[in-house]
Amino acid sequence: MEIQDAGHVDVLIVGAGVSGIGAAHHLRDQFPDRTLVILDAQDNRGGTWWTHRYPGVRSDSDLFTYGYRFKPWRGPSIAAGEEILAYLDEVIDEDALGQFIRCGHRVTAATWSTEDRQWTVEVTRGDTGQQLRYTTGFLWMCQGYYNHAEPYLPRWEGTDRFQGVMVHPQRWPEGLDLAGKRVVVIGSGATAATLIPAIAGQAEHVTMLQRSPSYYFAPPATHELAVTLAPLDLPDEWMHEIMRRQYILRSDWLTRTAREAPEELHTFLIESMRPLLPEGFDVDKHFTPRYRPWQQRIAVVPDGDLFAALREGKASIVTDTIETFTEHGIKVSSGAEIPADIVVTATGFNMSVLGDVAFTVDGEPVDFTERVTWRGIMISGVPNMAYVFGYLRHSWTLRVDLVSDLVGRLLATMRDKGATMVVPALRPQDTDMRLRPFCDPENFNPGYVMRTQHILFKQGDREPWTHLLEHEQERDILPKADLDDGTLAYR
Numbered sequence: 001m002e003i004q005d006a007g008h009v010d011v012l013i014v015g016a017g018v019s020g021i022g023a024a025h026h027l028r029d030q031f032p033d034r035t036l037v038i039l040d041a042q043d044n045r046g047g048t049w050w051t052h053r054y055p056g057v058r059s060d061s062d063l064f065t066y067g068y069r070f071k072p073w074r075g076p077s078i079a080a081g082e083e084i085l086a087y088l089d090e091v092i093d094e095d096a097l098g099q100f101i102r103c104g105h106r107v108t109a110a111t112w113s114t115e116d117r118q119w120t121v122e123v124t125r126g127d128t129g130q131q132l133r134y135t136t137g138f139l140w141m142c143q144g145y146y147n148h149a150e151p152y153l154p155r156w157e158g159t160d161r162f163q164g165v166m167v168h169p170q171r172w173p174e175g176l177d178l179a180g181k182r183v184v185v186i187g188s189g190a191t192a193a194t195l196i197p198a199i200a201g202q203a204e205h206v207t208m209l210q211r212s213p214s215y216y217f218a219p220p221a222t223h224e225l226a227v228t229l230a231p232l233d234l235p236d237e238w239m240h241e242i243m244r245r246q247y248i249l250r251s252d253w254l255t256r257t258a259r260e261a262p263e264e265l266h267t268f269l270i271e272s273m274r275p276l277l278p279e280g281f282d283v284d285k286h287f288t289p290r291y292r293p294w295q296q297r298i299a300v301v302p303d304g305d306l307f308a309a310l311r312e313g314k315a316s317i318v319t320d321t322i323e324t325f326t327e328h329g330i331k332v333s334s335g336a337e338i339p340a341d342i343v344v345t346a347t348g349f350n351m352s353v354l355g356d357v358a359f360t361v362d363g364e365p366v367d368f369t370e371r372v373t374w375r376g377i378m379i380s381g382v383p384n385m386a387y388v389f390g391y392l393r394h395s396w397t398l399r400v401d402l403v404s405d406l407v408g409r410l411l412a413t414m415r416d417k418g419a420t421m422v423v424p425a426l427r428p429q430d431t432d433m434r435l436r437p438f439c440d441p442e443n444f445n446p447g448y449v450m451r452t453q454h455i456l457f458k459q460g461d462r463e464p465w466t467h468l469l470e471h472e473q474e475r476d477i478l479p480k481a482d483l484d485d486g487t488l489a490y491r
Protein backbone atom coordinates (compact mmCIF):
# COMPACT_ATOMS: atom_id res chain seq x y z
CA MET A 1 0.00 0.00 0.00
CA GLU A 2 1.28 3.46 -0.85
CA ILE A 3 2.49 5.56 2.10
CA GLN A 4 0.57 8.78 2.40
CA ASP A 5 2.47 11.96 3.27
CA ALA A 6 0.65 13.45 6.29
CA GLY A 7 2.75 16.62 6.40
CA HIS A 8 5.08 18.34 8.85
CA VAL A 9 4.37 19.59 12.39
CA ASP A 10 6.64 21.40 14.83
CA VAL A 11 5.74 19.02 17.66
CA LEU A 12 4.27 15.53 17.40
CA ILE A 13 2.76 14.09 20.58
CA VAL A 14 2.24 10.33 20.83
CA GLY A 15 -0.66 9.47 23.15
CA ALA A 16 -3.90 11.27 24.03
CA GLY A 17 -4.11 10.23 27.67
CA VAL A 18 -3.57 12.35 30.76
CA SER A 19 0.06 13.00 29.71
CA GLY A 20 -0.55 13.84 26.05
CA ILE A 21 -3.47 16.17 26.79
CA GLY A 22 -1.49 17.89 29.57
CA ALA A 23 1.56 18.24 27.32
CA ALA A 24 -0.58 19.74 24.55
CA HIS A 25 -2.15 22.25 26.97
CA HIS A 26 1.26 23.50 28.12
CA LEU A 27 2.62 23.61 24.58
CA ARG A 28 -0.35 25.65 23.33
CA ASP A 29 -0.07 27.90 26.36
CA GLN A 30 3.63 28.67 25.88
CA PHE A 31 4.07 28.29 22.11
CA PRO A 32 0.68 29.02 20.50
CA ASP A 33 2.28 29.42 17.09
CA ARG A 34 3.86 25.97 16.93
CA THR A 35 2.05 23.41 14.82
CA LEU A 36 1.04 20.23 16.57
CA VAL A 37 -0.57 16.83 16.15
CA ILE A 38 -1.50 14.27 18.83
CA LEU A 39 -1.63 10.66 17.61
CA ASP A 40 -3.24 7.84 19.57
CA ALA A 41 -3.58 4.20 18.56
CA GLN A 42 -6.90 3.75 20.34
CA ASP A 43 -10.26 4.70 18.87
CA ASN A 44 -10.85 7.39 21.48
CA ARG A 45 -8.98 9.81 23.76
CA GLY A 46 -8.31 9.19 27.45
CA GLY A 47 -5.57 6.52 27.42
CA THR A 48 -5.87 4.43 30.61
CA TRP A 49 -9.38 5.73 31.30
CA TRP A 50 -10.61 4.71 27.87
CA THR A 51 -8.92 1.30 27.99
CA HIS A 52 -10.22 0.47 31.46
CA ARG A 53 -13.99 0.60 31.56
CA TYR A 54 -14.70 -2.30 33.92
CA PRO A 55 -17.36 -1.80 36.63
CA GLY A 56 -16.20 0.50 39.40
CA VAL A 57 -13.02 1.69 37.63
CA ARG A 58 -11.71 4.70 39.52
CA SER A 59 -8.57 6.54 40.49
CA ASP A 60 -6.44 5.53 43.43
CA SER A 61 -5.14 9.06 43.70
CA ASP A 62 -7.18 12.04 44.76
CA LEU A 63 -8.26 14.11 41.77
CA PHE A 64 -6.87 17.36 43.18
CA THR A 65 -3.38 16.06 42.46
CA TYR A 66 -4.37 13.66 39.67
CA GLY A 67 -6.04 16.65 38.00
CA TYR A 68 -3.79 19.21 36.37
CA ARG A 69 -2.31 22.21 38.17
CA PHE A 70 -4.16 24.51 35.76
CA LYS A 71 -7.66 23.04 35.90
CA PRO A 72 -9.58 22.86 39.18
CA TRP A 73 -11.19 19.57 40.15
CA ARG A 74 -14.71 20.14 41.45
CA GLY A 75 -15.85 16.69 42.59
CA PRO A 76 -15.16 14.35 45.51
CA SER A 77 -11.50 13.37 45.99
CA ILE A 78 -11.71 9.96 44.33
CA ALA A 79 -13.32 9.83 40.89
CA ALA A 80 -14.75 7.17 38.58
CA GLY A 81 -13.08 6.57 35.22
CA GLU A 82 -16.01 8.26 33.43
CA GLU A 83 -15.60 11.40 35.53
CA ILE A 84 -11.90 11.54 34.69
CA LEU A 85 -12.75 11.23 30.98
CA ALA A 86 -15.28 14.07 31.37
CA TYR A 87 -12.59 16.23 33.05
CA LEU A 88 -10.16 15.49 30.20
CA ASP A 89 -12.89 16.37 27.68
CA GLU A 90 -13.32 19.74 29.37
CA VAL A 91 -9.60 20.41 28.99
CA ILE A 92 -9.78 19.36 25.33
CA ASP A 93 -12.75 21.71 24.75
CA GLU A 94 -11.40 24.68 26.70
CA ASP A 95 -8.06 24.51 24.87
CA ALA A 96 -9.61 23.53 21.51
CA LEU A 97 -7.28 20.51 21.38
CA GLY A 98 -9.77 18.32 19.51
CA GLN A 99 -8.56 19.71 16.18
CA PHE A 100 -5.09 18.22 16.82
CA ILE A 101 -6.07 14.76 18.07
CA ARG A 102 -6.03 11.84 15.61
CA CYS A 103 -7.34 8.63 17.14
CA GLY A 104 -6.79 5.23 15.52
CA HIS A 105 -3.24 6.31 14.53
CA ARG A 106 -0.58 3.90 15.79
CA VAL A 107 3.01 5.12 15.59
CA THR A 108 5.22 2.22 14.57
CA ALA A 109 8.59 3.81 13.82
CA ALA A 110 10.47 7.08 14.31
CA THR A 111 13.63 7.87 12.39
CA TRP A 112 15.83 10.85 13.20
CA SER A 113 17.98 12.55 10.60
CA THR A 114 20.58 15.01 11.87
CA GLU A 115 21.07 16.28 8.35
CA ASP A 116 17.38 17.22 8.02
CA ARG A 117 17.01 18.04 11.71
CA GLN A 118 13.75 16.12 11.89
CA TRP A 119 11.98 12.91 12.80
CA THR A 120 10.14 10.89 10.21
CA VAL A 121 7.28 9.12 11.94
CA GLU A 122 5.57 6.06 10.45
CA VAL A 123 1.93 5.59 11.37
CA THR A 124 -0.69 2.91 10.70
CA ARG A 125 -4.36 3.82 10.73
CA GLY A 126 -6.51 1.38 12.69
CA ASP A 127 -9.62 1.74 10.50
CA THR A 128 -8.19 1.48 6.98
CA GLY A 129 -4.71 0.05 7.54
CA GLN A 130 -3.40 3.07 5.60
CA GLN A 131 0.28 3.88 6.21
CA LEU A 132 0.99 7.55 6.90
CA ARG A 133 4.24 9.45 7.23
CA TYR A 134 4.62 12.59 9.32
CA THR A 135 7.73 14.64 9.82
CA THR A 136 8.34 16.67 12.96
CA GLY A 137 10.99 18.78 14.62
CA PHE A 138 10.24 17.49 18.12
CA LEU A 139 8.77 14.21 19.31
CA TRP A 140 6.98 14.16 22.64
CA MET A 141 6.30 10.60 23.79
CA CYS A 142 3.24 10.50 26.07
CA GLN A 143 2.55 6.82 25.51
CA GLY A 144 2.18 5.70 29.14
CA TYR A 145 3.93 2.61 30.47
CA TYR A 146 1.99 -0.41 29.31
CA ASN A 147 0.65 -2.10 26.23
CA HIS A 148 -3.01 -1.15 25.88
CA ALA A 149 -3.77 -3.86 23.33
CA GLU A 150 -2.19 -6.90 25.06
CA PRO A 151 -2.72 -7.26 28.82
CA TYR A 152 -0.56 -9.58 30.91
CA LEU A 153 -2.07 -13.03 31.20
CA PRO A 154 -0.07 -15.76 32.99
CA ARG A 155 -0.43 -19.29 31.62
CA TRP A 156 -2.48 -21.64 33.77
CA GLU A 157 -3.16 -25.29 33.27
CA GLY A 158 -6.65 -26.31 32.21
CA THR A 159 -7.98 -22.97 30.91
CA ASP A 160 -9.04 -24.77 27.70
CA ARG A 161 -11.45 -26.99 29.57
CA PHE A 162 -12.98 -24.20 31.71
CA GLN A 163 -16.59 -23.80 30.59
CA GLY A 164 -17.24 -20.40 32.09
CA VAL A 165 -16.28 -16.96 30.80
CA MET A 166 -12.78 -15.46 31.23
CA VAL A 167 -12.44 -11.68 31.16
CA HIS A 168 -9.47 -9.34 31.51
CA PRO A 169 -10.32 -5.92 33.00
CA GLN A 170 -8.42 -4.26 30.14
CA ARG A 171 -10.98 -5.77 27.74
CA TRP A 172 -14.20 -5.71 29.72
CA PRO A 173 -17.09 -6.76 27.44
CA GLU A 174 -19.94 -4.26 27.40
CA GLY A 175 -23.09 -5.56 29.06
CA LEU A 176 -21.49 -8.61 30.75
CA ASP A 177 -24.31 -9.99 32.90
CA LEU A 178 -23.15 -10.87 36.40
CA ALA A 179 -26.56 -11.50 37.95
CA GLY A 180 -26.60 -14.78 39.84
CA LYS A 181 -23.04 -15.61 38.72
CA ARG A 182 -20.19 -16.90 40.86
CA VAL A 183 -17.24 -14.68 40.01
CA VAL A 184 -13.59 -15.31 40.83
CA VAL A 185 -11.25 -12.33 40.53
CA ILE A 186 -7.61 -13.39 40.24
CA GLY A 187 -5.34 -10.70 41.66
CA SER A 188 -4.89 -8.53 44.72
CA GLY A 189 -3.91 -5.15 43.29
CA ALA A 190 -5.84 -1.93 42.83
CA THR A 191 -7.93 -3.35 39.98
CA ALA A 192 -9.20 -6.30 42.02
CA ALA A 193 -9.83 -4.02 44.98
CA THR A 194 -11.98 -1.64 42.92
CA LEU A 195 -13.80 -4.22 40.85
CA ILE A 196 -14.88 -6.48 43.71
CA PRO A 197 -17.00 -3.99 45.70
CA ALA A 198 -18.50 -2.69 42.43
CA ILE A 199 -19.77 -6.11 41.33
CA ALA A 200 -20.40 -7.69 44.74
CA GLY A 201 -23.99 -6.41 44.78
CA GLN A 202 -24.84 -7.96 41.39
CA ALA A 203 -23.07 -11.32 41.43
CA GLU A 204 -24.15 -14.27 43.56
CA HIS A 205 -20.72 -14.25 45.18
CA VAL A 206 -17.29 -12.83 44.40
CA THR A 207 -14.07 -14.58 45.45
CA MET A 208 -10.80 -12.73 45.36
CA LEU A 209 -8.11 -15.30 44.61
CA GLN A 210 -4.66 -13.98 45.41
CA ARG A 211 -1.27 -15.63 45.43
CA SER A 212 -0.04 -13.16 48.04
CA PRO A 213 -1.54 -10.15 49.84
CA SER A 214 -1.15 -6.43 49.02
CA TYR A 215 -1.29 -3.32 51.19
CA TYR A 216 -4.51 -1.33 51.35
CA PHE A 217 -5.29 2.12 52.66
CA ALA A 218 -8.90 3.09 53.37
CA PRO A 219 -9.27 6.88 53.60
CA PRO A 220 -12.67 8.58 53.34
CA ALA A 221 -13.74 9.18 49.70
CA THR A 222 -14.10 12.87 50.60
CA HIS A 223 -11.27 14.33 52.66
CA GLU A 224 -12.29 15.73 56.05
CA LEU A 225 -10.62 19.05 55.10
CA ALA A 226 -12.91 19.33 52.06
CA VAL A 227 -15.89 18.75 54.35
CA THR A 228 -14.65 21.49 56.71
CA LEU A 229 -14.07 23.96 53.87
CA ALA A 230 -17.34 23.25 52.04
CA PRO A 231 -19.47 25.84 53.96
CA LEU A 232 -16.94 28.59 53.15
CA ASP A 233 -17.94 28.40 49.50
CA LEU A 234 -14.38 29.09 48.32
CA PRO A 235 -13.56 29.72 44.65
CA ASP A 236 -12.82 26.46 42.82
CA GLU A 237 -9.21 27.52 42.22
CA TRP A 238 -8.63 27.97 45.96
CA MET A 239 -10.20 24.63 46.85
CA HIS A 240 -8.13 22.91 44.19
CA GLU A 241 -4.90 24.44 45.48
CA ILE A 242 -5.65 23.87 49.18
CA MET A 243 -6.67 20.24 48.64
CA ARG A 244 -3.67 19.65 46.35
CA ARG A 245 -1.31 20.82 49.04
CA GLN A 246 -3.05 18.71 51.66
CA TYR A 247 -2.88 15.55 49.52
CA ILE A 248 0.72 16.20 48.51
CA LEU A 249 1.61 16.44 52.21
CA ARG A 250 -0.13 13.14 52.89
CA SER A 251 1.67 11.39 50.01
CA ASP A 252 4.96 12.91 51.17
CA TRP A 253 4.32 11.51 54.64
CA LEU A 254 3.39 8.04 53.34
CA THR A 255 6.43 7.95 51.06
CA ARG A 256 8.84 9.22 53.68
CA THR A 257 7.53 6.88 56.36
CA ALA A 258 7.76 3.93 53.96
CA ARG A 259 11.44 4.77 53.48
CA GLU A 260 12.42 5.77 56.99
CA ALA A 261 10.15 3.68 59.21
CA PRO A 262 8.73 0.86 57.07
CA GLU A 263 7.78 -1.28 60.05
CA GLU A 264 5.81 1.58 61.58
CA LEU A 265 3.92 2.12 58.34
CA HIS A 266 3.34 -1.63 57.96
CA THR A 267 1.77 -1.74 61.42
CA PHE A 268 -0.27 1.40 60.76
CA LEU A 269 -1.71 0.01 57.49
CA ILE A 270 -2.50 -3.44 58.90
CA GLU A 271 -3.99 -2.11 62.13
CA SER A 272 -6.18 0.46 60.35
CA MET A 273 -7.63 -2.38 58.25
CA ARG A 274 -8.31 -4.76 61.14
CA PRO A 275 -11.44 -3.06 62.58
CA LEU A 276 -12.98 -2.89 59.07
CA LEU A 277 -12.76 -6.67 58.59
CA PRO A 278 -15.20 -9.32 59.79
CA GLU A 279 -14.68 -10.68 63.36
CA GLY A 280 -11.89 -13.23 63.56
CA PHE A 281 -10.70 -12.60 59.99
CA ASP A 282 -7.26 -14.10 59.26
CA VAL A 283 -5.43 -10.82 58.67
CA ASP A 284 -1.99 -12.45 58.74
CA LYS A 285 -2.84 -14.82 55.92
CA HIS A 286 -4.89 -12.56 53.66
CA PHE A 287 -3.73 -9.02 54.37
CA THR A 288 -0.11 -9.13 55.47
CA PRO A 289 2.19 -8.63 52.48
CA ARG A 290 5.66 -10.14 52.24
CA TYR A 291 7.23 -6.89 51.04
CA ARG A 292 7.74 -3.43 52.57
CA PRO A 293 4.97 -0.83 52.15
CA TRP A 294 5.43 1.04 48.85
CA GLN A 295 7.80 -1.52 47.33
CA GLN A 296 4.63 -2.07 45.32
CA ARG A 297 1.66 0.24 45.02
CA ILE A 298 -0.56 0.66 48.06
CA ALA A 299 -4.13 0.13 46.84
CA VAL A 300 -6.59 2.75 48.00
CA VAL A 301 -9.99 1.53 49.13
CA PRO A 302 -12.10 4.68 49.62
CA ASP A 303 -14.42 4.38 52.62
CA GLY A 304 -13.20 0.76 52.95
CA ASP A 305 -15.76 -0.52 50.43
CA LEU A 306 -13.81 -3.73 49.74
CA PHE A 307 -13.90 -4.56 53.45
CA ALA A 308 -17.63 -3.81 53.58
CA ALA A 309 -18.22 -6.42 50.83
CA LEU A 310 -16.26 -8.94 52.95
CA ARG A 311 -18.19 -8.04 56.11
CA GLU A 312 -21.50 -8.43 54.33
CA GLY A 313 -20.49 -11.87 53.07
CA LYS A 314 -20.88 -10.81 49.41
CA ALA A 315 -17.16 -11.37 48.81
CA SER A 316 -14.47 -13.61 50.26
CA ILE A 317 -10.73 -14.09 49.88
CA VAL A 318 -8.68 -17.17 49.08
CA THR A 319 -4.90 -16.85 49.41
CA ASP A 320 -3.40 -19.76 47.52
CA THR A 321 -1.79 -20.69 44.21
CA ILE A 322 -3.69 -21.94 41.19
CA GLU A 323 -3.04 -25.57 40.40
CA THR A 324 -5.39 -25.89 37.46
CA PHE A 325 -8.61 -24.63 35.95
CA THR A 326 -11.35 -27.26 35.93
CA GLU A 327 -14.60 -27.38 33.89
CA HIS A 328 -16.41 -25.41 36.57
CA GLY A 329 -13.86 -23.42 38.46
CA ILE A 330 -10.31 -23.25 39.76
CA LYS A 331 -8.47 -25.85 41.84
CA VAL A 332 -5.88 -24.39 44.22
CA SER A 333 -2.86 -26.01 45.85
CA SER A 334 -4.68 -26.75 49.11
CA GLY A 335 -6.88 -29.10 47.05
CA ALA A 336 -9.99 -26.89 47.31
CA GLU A 337 -11.96 -26.10 44.15
CA ILE A 338 -13.46 -22.62 43.84
CA PRO A 339 -16.60 -22.76 41.66
CA ALA A 340 -16.75 -20.04 38.98
CA ASP A 341 -19.07 -19.00 36.18
CA ILE A 342 -16.89 -15.99 35.39
CA VAL A 343 -13.15 -15.59 36.02
CA VAL A 344 -11.73 -12.07 35.93
CA THR A 345 -7.98 -12.03 35.42
CA ALA A 346 -6.88 -8.84 37.19
CA THR A 347 -3.30 -9.90 36.55
CA GLY A 348 -1.88 -6.63 35.31
CA PHE A 349 0.06 -5.25 32.41
CA ASN A 350 2.74 -5.85 29.89
CA MET A 351 5.03 -2.87 30.16
CA SER A 352 6.05 -1.32 26.87
CA VAL A 353 9.13 0.74 26.12
CA LEU A 354 8.14 4.10 24.60
CA GLY A 355 5.01 2.75 22.93
CA ASP A 356 6.92 -0.10 21.23
CA VAL A 357 7.99 2.38 18.57
CA ALA A 358 11.11 1.33 16.62
CA PHE A 359 13.56 4.22 16.99
CA THR A 360 16.43 4.90 14.64
CA VAL A 361 18.94 7.74 14.91
CA ASP A 362 20.99 8.56 11.81
CA GLY A 363 20.64 5.05 10.43
CA GLU A 364 21.39 3.24 13.74
CA PRO A 365 18.51 1.41 15.44
CA VAL A 366 18.30 2.58 19.05
CA ASP A 367 18.92 -0.21 21.56
CA PHE A 368 17.37 1.28 24.69
CA THR A 369 19.14 -1.17 26.99
CA GLU A 370 22.36 0.69 26.16
CA ARG A 371 20.90 4.12 26.84
CA VAL A 372 20.66 6.25 29.96
CA THR A 373 17.81 8.49 30.99
CA TRP A 374 18.31 12.23 31.35
CA ARG A 375 16.16 13.24 34.35
CA GLY A 376 13.46 10.74 33.33
CA ILE A 377 12.59 13.10 30.46
CA MET A 378 15.04 12.45 27.62
CA ILE A 379 17.31 9.57 26.56
CA SER A 380 21.04 9.76 25.90
CA GLY A 381 21.87 10.00 22.22
CA VAL A 382 18.23 10.49 21.14
CA PRO A 383 17.79 14.06 19.84
CA ASN A 384 14.68 16.24 20.06
CA MET A 385 12.66 13.68 21.98
CA ALA A 386 11.07 13.99 25.43
CA TYR A 387 8.94 11.42 27.24
CA VAL A 388 6.58 11.49 30.19
CA PHE A 389 6.69 8.91 32.96
CA GLY A 390 4.72 9.88 36.07
CA TYR A 391 5.37 9.30 39.75
CA LEU A 392 5.14 5.89 41.35
CA ARG A 393 4.00 7.13 44.75
CA HIS A 394 2.37 10.49 44.02
CA SER A 395 -0.16 11.20 41.29
CA TRP A 396 1.17 10.62 37.79
CA THR A 397 -0.15 14.00 36.67
CA LEU A 398 1.94 16.04 39.11
CA ARG A 399 4.87 15.02 36.94
CA VAL A 400 3.05 15.82 33.68
CA ASP A 401 2.93 19.49 34.70
CA LEU A 402 6.56 19.54 35.90
CA VAL A 403 7.91 17.77 32.80
CA SER A 404 5.88 20.07 30.56
CA ASP A 405 7.42 23.12 32.26
CA LEU A 406 10.89 21.72 31.64
CA VAL A 407 10.17 20.83 28.01
CA GLY A 408 8.84 24.38 27.56
CA ARG A 409 12.10 25.77 28.96
CA LEU A 410 14.05 23.43 26.68
CA LEU A 411 12.19 24.59 23.56
CA ALA A 412 12.70 28.23 24.62
CA THR A 413 16.43 27.61 25.20
CA MET A 414 16.73 26.08 21.72
CA ARG A 415 14.96 29.09 20.23
CA ASP A 416 17.18 31.54 22.11
CA LYS A 417 20.33 29.71 21.05
CA GLY A 418 19.13 29.38 17.45
CA ALA A 419 19.53 25.58 17.84
CA THR A 420 17.49 23.08 15.86
CA MET A 421 18.74 20.06 17.76
CA VAL A 422 19.24 19.12 21.40
CA VAL A 423 20.60 15.78 22.55
CA PRO A 424 21.58 14.44 25.99
CA ALA A 425 25.21 13.31 25.89
CA LEU A 426 27.41 11.93 28.67
CA ARG A 427 30.12 14.37 29.73
CA PRO A 428 33.70 13.07 29.92
CA GLN A 429 33.29 12.75 33.71
CA ASP A 430 30.15 10.64 33.22
CA THR A 431 31.48 8.05 30.81
CA ASP A 432 32.68 5.63 33.52
CA MET A 433 29.51 6.15 35.55
CA ARG A 434 28.03 3.04 37.16
CA LEU A 435 24.83 2.15 35.32
CA ARG A 436 21.87 0.96 37.35
CA PRO A 437 18.71 -0.83 36.20
CA PHE A 438 15.62 1.14 35.19
CA CYS A 439 14.19 0.45 38.63
CA ASP A 440 15.97 -0.68 41.79
CA PRO A 441 13.95 -3.70 43.05
CA GLU A 442 14.72 -2.67 46.64
CA ASN A 443 12.82 0.55 45.94
CA PHE A 444 9.91 -0.62 43.73
CA ASN A 445 9.35 -4.11 42.39
CA PRO A 446 5.87 -4.88 41.02
CA GLY A 447 5.66 -7.77 38.54
CA TYR A 448 5.17 -5.61 35.45
CA VAL A 449 8.43 -3.71 36.07
CA MET A 450 10.44 -6.78 37.05
CA ARG A 451 9.27 -8.71 33.95
CA THR A 452 10.49 -5.87 31.71
CA GLN A 453 13.69 -4.55 33.33
CA HIS A 454 15.85 -6.35 30.76
CA ILE A 455 14.47 -4.33 27.82
CA LEU A 456 14.37 -0.93 29.51
CA PHE A 457 16.87 1.90 29.48
CA LYS A 458 19.15 2.48 32.44
CA GLN A 459 19.88 5.19 34.95
CA GLY A 460 23.24 6.39 36.20
CA ASP A 461 24.57 7.03 39.69
CA ARG A 462 24.36 10.83 39.57
CA GLU A 463 22.19 13.65 38.37
CA PRO A 464 20.99 14.38 35.77
CA TRP A 465 21.18 10.70 34.75
CA THR A 466 18.66 9.51 37.34
CA HIS A 467 14.91 9.08 37.36
CA LEU A 468 11.98 7.79 39.44
CA LEU A 469 12.78 10.40 42.07
CA GLU A 470 10.01 11.32 44.46
CA HIS A 471 7.84 14.39 43.89
CA GLU A 472 9.18 15.83 47.15
CA GLN A 473 12.66 16.06 45.55
CA GLU A 474 11.68 16.82 41.98
CA ARG A 475 9.35 19.71 42.65
CA ASP A 476 12.48 21.61 43.72
CA ILE A 477 14.98 20.04 41.32
CA LEU A 478 13.14 20.19 37.98
CA PRO A 479 12.13 23.88 37.95
CA LYS A 480 15.74 24.84 38.71
CA ALA A 481 17.44 22.24 36.49
CA ASP A 482 20.32 23.83 34.60
CA LEU A 483 19.75 23.22 30.89
CA ASP A 484 23.27 24.41 30.13
CA ASP A 485 25.28 22.13 32.41
CA GLY A 486 27.07 20.34 29.57
CA THR A 487 24.79 17.27 29.56
CA LEU A 488 22.69 18.64 26.69
CA ALA A 489 24.35 19.34 23.36
CA TYR A 490 22.65 22.09 21.33
CA ARG A 491 23.35 22.36 17.62
Ligand SMILES: Cc1cc2nc3c(=O)[nH]c(=O)nc-3n(C[C@H](O)[C@H](O)[C@H](O)COP(=O)(O)OP(=O)(O)OC[C@H]3O[C@@H](n4cnc5c(N)ncnc54)[C@H](O)[C@@H]3O)c2cc1C
Pocket residue numbers: 014015016017018019020039040041042046047048049052057058059060061062066105106107108142143144145146148191354355356357388390391394395396397
Ligand atom coordinates in the same frame (compact mmCIF):
# COMPACT_ATOMS: atom_id res chain seq x y z
C1 LIG B 1 -7.03 1.17 36.28
C2 LIG B 1 -5.89 2.11 36.51
C3 LIG B 1 -5.98 3.05 37.52
C4 LIG B 1 -4.92 3.94 37.71
N1 LIG B 1 -5.04 4.86 38.72
C5 LIG B 1 -4.04 5.73 38.92
C6 LIG B 1 -4.13 6.70 39.96
O1 LIG B 1 -5.09 6.77 40.68
N2 LIG B 1 -3.10 7.55 40.12
C7 LIG B 1 -2.00 7.51 39.34
O2 LIG B 1 -1.10 8.33 39.52
N3 LIG B 1 -1.89 6.61 38.34
C8 LIG B 1 -2.87 5.72 38.13
N4 LIG B 1 -2.75 4.79 37.12
C9 LIG B 1 -1.59 4.84 36.22
C10 LIG B 1 -2.02 5.53 34.90
O3 LIG B 1 -1.64 4.79 33.83
C11 LIG B 1 -1.50 6.95 34.84
O4 LIG B 1 -2.05 7.66 35.91
C12 LIG B 1 -1.90 7.75 33.60
O5 LIG B 1 -3.21 7.48 33.20
C13 LIG B 1 -0.96 7.56 32.47
O6 LIG B 1 -1.32 8.49 31.49
P1 LIG B 1 -0.54 8.59 30.13
O7 LIG B 1 -1.25 9.56 29.30
O8 LIG B 1 0.90 8.83 30.42
O9 LIG B 1 -0.59 7.12 29.55
P2 LIG B 1 -1.84 6.23 29.16
O10 LIG B 1 -3.03 6.56 29.94
O11 LIG B 1 -1.33 4.84 29.18
O12 LIG B 1 -2.15 6.67 27.67
C14 LIG B 1 -1.20 6.51 26.66
C15 LIG B 1 -1.88 6.54 25.32
O13 LIG B 1 -0.86 6.46 24.35
C16 LIG B 1 -1.27 5.60 23.32
N5 LIG B 1 -0.10 4.99 22.68
C17 LIG B 1 0.84 4.20 23.24
N6 LIG B 1 1.73 3.81 22.30
C18 LIG B 1 1.32 4.37 21.14
C19 LIG B 1 1.83 4.32 19.81
N7 LIG B 1 2.92 3.63 19.50
N8 LIG B 1 1.16 5.02 18.87
C20 LIG B 1 0.05 5.74 19.17
N9 LIG B 1 -0.47 5.79 20.40
C21 LIG B 1 0.16 5.12 21.38
C22 LIG B 1 -2.14 4.56 24.00
O14 LIG B 1 -3.05 4.04 23.07
C23 LIG B 1 -2.82 5.38 25.10
O15 LIG B 1 -4.09 5.81 24.70
C24 LIG B 1 -3.77 3.88 36.91
C25 LIG B 1 -3.68 2.91 35.91
C26 LIG B 1 -4.74 2.03 35.72
C27 LIG B 1 -4.62 1.02 34.65
